Amino acid sequence: MRRTVTIxxxxxxxxxxxxxxxxxxxxTCYGCQGTGSEPEEDDKH
Structure with missing residues (x-):
């Protein structure tokens, strides 16, 4: 099975x-701290 990663x-x-x-x-970008991609959200509650 193939996995697709979306950035x-x-x-x-x-x-x-x-x-x-x-x-x-x-x-440095204040939104991504220089990474260039949106921060991933954790669903740990």
């Missing part, structure tokens, strides 16, 4: 891992 790009940095600042430069 969703971070909506804030569009998968780049950083965001461009308005005054110039860039910084």
């Amino acid at each position: 969703n790009a971070c909506p804030y940095c569009e998968g780049h891992g950083y965001v461009q600042l308005l005054l110039g430069g860039s910084e």
Whole structure:
């Protein structure tokens, strides 16, 4: 059986891992902490 892994790009940095600042430069994305993908949610309760 084949497994399919889906990676969703971070909506804030569009998968780049950083965001461009308005005054110039860039910084690590606050949404994904530089990984470029959305954090996976745990269903552990």
